[in-house]
Amino acid sequence: MTMDAARQTPHAPGAGLVDPTKQAMLLSALYLAQEQAGYLTPAAIERVAQRLGLSPGQVYSVASFYSLFRIEPVGRYVIQVCKGLSCYLCGGAEKVADYISAKLGIRPGETTPDGRITLELVECLASCGTAPAMRINDQLYENLTLDAIDLALERLLEGGEHG
Amino acid sequence: MAEWEPVLLANVHRPNSEKIGTYLAHGGYQALRKALSMSPEAVVAEVKASGLRGRGGAGFPTGVKWGFLPPDAPVKYLAVNTDEGEPGTFKDRLIVERDPHAILEGVIIAAYAIGAHRAFVYIRGEFFLGVKRWIKAIADAYQHGFLGKDILGSGFDLDVSVHRGAGAYICGEETAMLESLEGKRGQPRLKPPYPAQVGLWGRPTIVQNVETLANVPHIILRGAAWYASIGTEQSKGPKIFCVSGHVNRPGNYELPLGTPLREIIEKYAGGVRYGRHIKAVIPGGVSTPMLTARQIDVPMAFETLAAAGSALGTGAVIVMDETTDMVEVARRITDFFVHESCGACVPCRLGGFRMLERLEAIARGRGRPDDLAKLESLARGISGLTFCPLGTGMCEPVLSGLALYRDEFVARLNTAAKR
Ligand SMILES: Cc1cc2nc3c(=O)[nH]c(=O)nc-3n(C[C@H](O)[C@H](O)[C@H](O)COP(=O)(O)O)c2cc1C
Ligand code: SF4
Ligand code: FES
Numbered sequence A: 001m002t003m004d005a006a007r008q009t010p011h012a013p014g015a016g017l018v019d020p021t022k023q024a025m026l027l028s029a030l031y032l033a034q035e036q037a038g039y040l041t042p043a044a045i046e047r048v049a050q051r052l053g054l055s056p057g058q059v060y061s062v063a064s065f066y067s068l069f070r071i072e073p074v075g076r077y078v079i080q081v082c083k084g085l086s087c088y089l090c091g092g093a094e095k096v097a098d099y100i101s102a103k104l105g106i107r108p109g110e111t112t113p114d115g116r117i118t119l120e121l122v123e124c125l126a127s128c129g130t131a132p133a134m135r136i137n138d139q140l141y142e143n144l145t146l147d148a149i150d151l152a153l154e155r156l157l158e159g160g161e162h163g
Numbered sequence B: 001m002a003e004w005e006p007v008l009l010a011n012v013h014r015p016n017s018e019k020i021g022t023y024l025a026h027g028g029y030q031a032l033r034k035a036l037s038m039s040p041e042a043v044v045a046e047v048k049a050s051g052l053r054g055r056g057g058a059g060f061p062t063g064v065k066w067g068f069l070p071p072d073a074p075v076k077y078l079a080v081n082t083d084e085g086e087p088g089t090f091k092d093r094l095i096v097e098r099d100p101h102a103i104l105e106g107v108i109i110a111a112y113a114i115g116a117h118r119a120f121v122y123i124r125g126e127f128f129l130g131v132k133r134w135i136k137a138i139a140d141a142y143q144h145g146f147l148g149k150d151i152l153g154s155g156f157d158l159d160v161s162v163h164r165g166a167g168a169y170i171c172g173e174e175t176a177m178l179e180s181l182e183g184k185r186g187q188p189r190l191k192p193p194y195p196a197q198v199g200l201w202g203r204p205t206i207v208q209n210v211e212t213l214a215n216v217p218h219i220i221l222r223g224a225a226w227y228a229s230i231g232t233e234q235s236k237g238p239k240i241f242c243v244s245g246h247v248n249r250p251g252n253y254e255l256p257l258g259t260p261l262r263e264i265i266e267k268y269a270g271g272v273r274y275g276r277h278i279k280a281v282i283p284g285g286v287s288t289p290m291l292t293a294r295q296i297d298v299p300m301a302f303e304t305l306a307a308a309g310s311a312l313g314t315g316a317v318i319v320m321d322e323t324t325d326m327v328e329v330a331r332r333i334t335d336f337f338v339h340e341s342c343g344a345c346v347p348c349r350l351g352g353f354r355m356l357e358r359l360e361a362i363a364r365g366r367g368r369p370d371d372l373a374k375l376e377s378l379a380r381g382i383s384g385l386t387f388c389p390l391g392t393g394m395c396e397p398v399l400s401g402l403a404l405y406r407d408e409f410v411a412r413l414n415t416a417a418k419r
Helices: A002-008 A022-037 A042-052 A056-063 A085-089 A094-104 A146-158 B020-025 B030-037 B040-050 B062-067 B091-098 B100-114 B128-143 B174-181 B210-222 B224-228 B261-268 B302-307 B326-340 B346-363 B371-380 B389-404 B406-418
Strands: A077-082 A117-122 A134-136 A139-141 B077-082 B118-123 B159-164 B205-209 B238-245 B251-256 B278-282 B316-321
Touching: A022 A042, A022 A056, A022 B159, A042 A056, A077 A094, A085 B238, A085 B316, A085 B326, A094 A117, A094 A146, A134 A146, A139 A146, B020 B100, B020 B128, B030 B100, B030 B210, B040 B062, B040 B100, B040 B210, B040 B224, B062 B100, B062 B205, B077 B100, B077 B174, B077 B210, B091 B100, B091 B128, B091 B210, B091 B238, B100 B118, B100 B128, B100 B205, B100 B210, B118 B128, B118 B174, B128 B159, B174 B205, B205 B210, B210 B224, B238 B261, B251 B261, B261 B278, B261 B316, B278 B326, B326 B346, B326 B389, B326 B406, B346 B371, B346 B389, B346 B406, B371 B389, B371 B406, B389 B406
Parallel strands: A077 A117, B077 B118, B077 B205, B118 B159, B238 B316
Antiparallel strands: A077 A134, A134 A139, B238 B251, B278 B316
């Protein structure tokens, strides 16, 4: 899903150009590496470092700067509830997160015991005009209602067998 | 004033608006043809004369910035800022998803004007659809001969590539964005030198917001005089205002700069929900100081908002009604900035954390009597003293919240004392 885009990126350092260094590939490489295990394993960091001629420490330092790169395993589905001001004003944010918490039995920052679903509170998703908003993997949910949340969660829980 | 006929958002509601066919059917890429028939200097002069100012938050005159490039530099770059992350702001995502060619045409014209043969699109990592739309638009533009070698037989070459960020608000700051494009931690660089002198891999680089670039084709097609006839003395052209919070019809509204804030809220966004009243309005995204209900006749322009003690910022209007808890608003905004601080300088990293601690205590009713003075002194020790504007921006909501709604903060302290 999310990595198709990274892969298609016409990103050819050296193609007729001197400037873009190998390191410019780092974020794309980390996205690709992360796709394989769902997070950046030490082995993946090592491999990326080797390919780009960097030290594992350098790679780790960059990876840990960005919130979309994960050093720890997360669920197959990551629910990101916006905690921004506009979502809060429109009855979302913690209220939405609490509702999901109650349904799934996990708090923000936690993953269900079966390792399938992670719940997070995140910063503004640039959907403030259609607040409250949340995201599940690459799918954005806007103008959230309790019914819409129920429906989205049902789909996740059902998708279990083949998901 | 006559009803404003949208220019920047003219396409977004058409079916298949993101497709190149739709864009071409409505006059797309005519401005590019015209620009390529002009000299690059003439294009820069036109943009300068239009009075266009950056829409990414700082409002710097675009043509003037282009004029700062060293003319004899062998390699120059254009970097396209699609990192939109300022809470309250959701305009760039709309254009990228619904009308990517409008920005791309602006990118090509801008690159031609400044003599860049390579443009780097930096897009927020969370914008999954936006990434797809950018990539598709670029691929289609190559096919139509709008990108690549010898564009439309003009002899001008341009390649554009897309680079995903990975979840860091600070990477919207132009020098942090350059670091991130180079594959590094997104920590700001010291300015000067400005990117126009020393940018990507040390090359002169122009960084431009996507809404800014979307204005450029219209300036070329209709002329600087037309553009400069829209808006106020120092704020020209149309602007997309993102309205959110306690209004009946939140959304993106394109209107001329200088439109009164009241008109945007009442006429376009349908007024405050449930017939309530306005308590406070953030006019330009959470790093701009709040305004009270009595200030909402202010025209939404750079100079008038500055005079009112705030800023136009990104044009993100957040409306809060009388039921809003202003302590919580200050706490929430500060929490955002503390989370997004890159940690490179002490006033922002540590000072922000200390402000948040105090605000959290006050919000929980555990504030001490001297906490307000402490907050103000912390903010004074941060504002203007940080490495990049993020740290200064984080103080504005706290300082303006304390100045305008002090009673509410004090009431929380009193509750604590009674317990
Ligand atoms: C903390 C911070 C975050 C910023 N985020 C963005 C952003 O997401 N998008 C953007 O276009 N400009 C952002 N800016 C402004 C850029 O630094 C820069 O001024 C802008 O991209 C220049 O383009 P413009 O002149 O077309 O506005 C940010 C600035 C700061 C200080
Ligand atoms: S002000 Fe904050 S974000 Fe900016 S450089 Fe300092 S620590 Fe980083
Ligand atoms: S505040 Fe939630 S999407 Fe912006």
